[in-house]
Amino acid sequence: xxxxxxxxxxxxxxxxxxxxxxxxxxxxxxxxxxxxxxxxxxxxxxxxxxxxxxxxxxxxxxxxxxxxxxxxxxxxxxxxxxxxxxxxxxxxxxxxxxxxxxxxxxxxxxxxxxxxxxxxxxxxxxxxxxxxxxxxxxxxxxxxxxxxxxxxxxxxxxxxxxxxxxxxxxxxxxxxxxxxxxxxxxxxxxxxxxxxxxxxxxxxxxxxxxxx
Amino acid sequence: xxxxxxxxxxxxxxxxxxxxxxxxxxxxxxxxxxxxxxxxxxxxxxxxxxxxxxxxxxxxxxxxxxxxxxxxxxxxxxxxxxxxxxxxxxxxxxxxxxxxxxxxxxxxxxxxxxxxxxxxxxxxxxxxxxxxxxxxxxxxxxxxxxxxxxxxxxxxxxxxxxxxxxxxxxxxxxxxxxxxxxxxxxxxxxxxxxxxxxxxxxxxxxxxxxxxxxxxxxxxxxxxxxxxxxxxxxxxxxxxxxxxxxxxxxxxxxxxxxxxxxxxxxxxxxxxxxxxxxxxxxxxxxxxxxxxxxxxxxxxxxxxxxxxxxxxxxxxx
Numbered sequence: 001x002x003x004x005x006x007x008x009x010x011x012x013x014x015x016x017x018x019x020x021x022x023x024x025x026x027x028x029x030x031x032x033x034x035x036x037x038x039x040x041x042x043x044x045x046x047x048x049x050x051x052x053x054x055x056x057x058x059x060x061x062x063x064x065x066x067x068x069x070x071x072x073x074x075x076x077x078x079x080x081x082x083x084x085x086x087x088x089x090x091x092x093x094x095x096x097x098x099x100x101x102x103x104x105x106x107x108x109x110x111x112x113x114x115x116x117x118x119x120x121x122x123x124x125x126x127x128x129x130x131x132x133x134x135x136x137x138x139x140x141x142x143x144x145x146x147x148x149x150x151x152x153x154x155x156x157x158x159x160x161x162x163x164x165x166x167x168x169x170x171x172x173x174x175x176x177x178x179x180x181x182x183x184x185x186x187x188x189x190x191x192x193x194x195x196x197x198x199x200x201x202x203x204x205x206x207x208x209x210x211x212x
Numbered sequence: 213x214x215x216x217x218x219x220x221x222x223x224x225x226x227x228x229x230x231x232x233x234x235x236x237x238x239x240x241x242x243x244x245x246x247x248x249x250x251x252x253x254x255x256x257x258x259x260x261x262x263x264x265x266x267x268x269x270x271x272x273x274x275x276x277x278x279x280x281x282x283x284x285x286x287x288x289x290x291x292x293x294x295x296x297x298x299x300x301x302x303x304x305x306x307x308x309x310x311x312x313x314x315x316x317x318x319x320x321x322x323x324x325x326x327x328x329x330x331x332x333x334x335x336x337x338x339x340x341x342x343x344x345x346x347x348x349x350x351x352x353x354x355x356x357x358x359x360x361x362x363x364x365x366x367x368x369x370x371x372x373x374x375x376x377x378x379x380x381x382x383x384x385x386x387x388x389x390x391x392x393x394x395x396x397x398x399x400x401x402x403x404x405x406x407x408x409x410x411x412x413x414x415x416x417x418x419x420x421x422x423x424x425x426x427x428x429x430x431x432x433x434x435x436x437x438x439x440x441x442x443x444x445x446x447x448x449x450x451x452x453x454x455x456x457x458x459x460x461x462x463x464x465x466x467x468x469x470x471x472x473x474x475x476x477x478x479x480x481x482x483x484x485x486x487x488x489x490x491x492x493x494x495x496x497x498x499x500x501x502x503x504x505x506x507x508x509x510x511x512x513x514x515x516x517x518x519x520x521x522x523x524x525x526x527x528x529x
Contacts, residue, residue, distance in 0.1 A: 073258050073259055074258075076259075077257075077258050104261055107261035108259050108261040108262075110279075111259065111260040111261050111279070112259075114281065115260075117281045118281055118412075122257060122258060131258055132258035132259075154258070154262075156256075158258070160257065170257075175256055177256075177262065193259075193262050194262050194263075195256045195262040195263055
């Protein structure tokens with residue numbers, strides 16, 4: 001299970017009080033108008049994410065990002081038509097993983113739009129594993145305080161359907177590749193994931209948590 | 213197909229199909245169809261954007277991911293052509309020579325044999341030699357699937373309608389003309405980025421990669437052609453100075469020769485030309501090629517004038 005500790009950590013720096021100012025009950029011009037003092041809501045700016053040199057901490061952050069990436073990808077492949085709506089929550093969640101204008105993110109969404117136009121969807125090949133699950137392999141490499149690179153493995157188990165009709169079934173496909181993440185305004189974001197053509201098989205072998 | 217039916221039928225009736233011969237023919241396999249990748253499948257089917265550009269032109273790869281499926285009228289395969297170039301004929305397989313029906317074939321399907329004659333008109337030495345293809349079909353003789361080339365031709369006819377002339381916006385505008393030794397900016401208001409157009413015919417997928425190369429020709433003698441992006445370079449009115457905006461790689465030109473002076477024409481004829489680099493490929497092995505497309509050219513006149521300045525004496529006179 002990916003530990004989204006960074007999300008929990010960020011909340012330690014947020015103090016929020018909720019209050020509602022009651023409307024004035026006095027007449028206009030009434031000097032004895034009562035009013036409640038509105039509670040003040042203060043929000044301390046969250047501390048920036050650790051720099052790239054803090055490999056272990058950043059790795060956990062990136063694993064969390066990949067978890068959210070997989071969640072979105074699995075939504076898209078199940079119903080790629082949602083990619084056609086830029087205001088759809090899944091689209092917004094996905095794009096929020098990247099810096100605004102990120103080309104990889106944009107190409108991803110365009111790819112799912114094309115997939116929808118082809119009438120193509122992917123469904124899990126088995127009930128206990130999503131279509132796609134991405135894991136970091138080994139430890140990530142620091143390229144700088146604001147950039148890291150990592151080896152990643154995508155474990156795919158899917159049935160491909162066209163217009164609802166199954167065309168192929170892949171029990172397991174291990175696709176090795178690389179990824180990069182960047183720290184933008186103190187927050188780590190995904191930058192790009194790539195899968196070199198013609199390669200299969202990952203060092204980790206059987207996928208996450210020893211599941212075969 | 214029917215024209216050669218007599219020959220095919222004659223060939224069929226001159227020999228008795230033996231069970232062994234049919235079994236041999238079946239063992240040789242039906243129409244050889246090399247295993248192809250799943251139609252349109254990128255290297256990562258969950259997110260094709262993870263796939264780098266591939267040399268073999270997979271959909272969405274050579275053109276940066278912009279894929280446009282097109283609905284086209286899929287051509288009928290026409291007469292089925294034998295491997296020896298002749299046109300044969302479908303015949304329902306005689307009883308006793310029908311293989312076990314696969315589970316995914318409808319129960320009412322009939323097994324058909326495609327029989328071809330010999331090029332020299334002689335009878336085949338063995339019955340199985342006449343069998344060029346075989347297939348199950350629920351609705352008469354199996355239809356001939358279009359070839360990748362046929363689908364590519366139909367797709368290309370449709371794609372050509374997508375390739376339009378560039379619409380050009382020039383700054384200074386055409387009415388105002390260019391000013392000598394001041395940058396002229398050329399923007400393309402209908403950019404046409406590199407695109408992969410895709411069509412499907414059953415399990416066959418054909419795609420055409422269109423990669424545009426945009427060039428601005430200023431028109432004045434000796435001027436080099438200027439390579440431009442899909443959308444050229446628009447002048448930003450409240451932005452940096454023109455010299456700063458017209459850096460390397462921009463779609464701009466500094467005119468150095470006046471028009472309408474000393475016998476020169478009243479305007480230079482400039483143009484923006486889109487040269488189309490077009491290739492096609494399909495999920496069937498050993499298919500693909502290049503397609504010729506005429507460039508799309510928009511011309512426009514450029515009047516180049518010298519900016520008039522007023523020289524003021526020190527005393528204001």
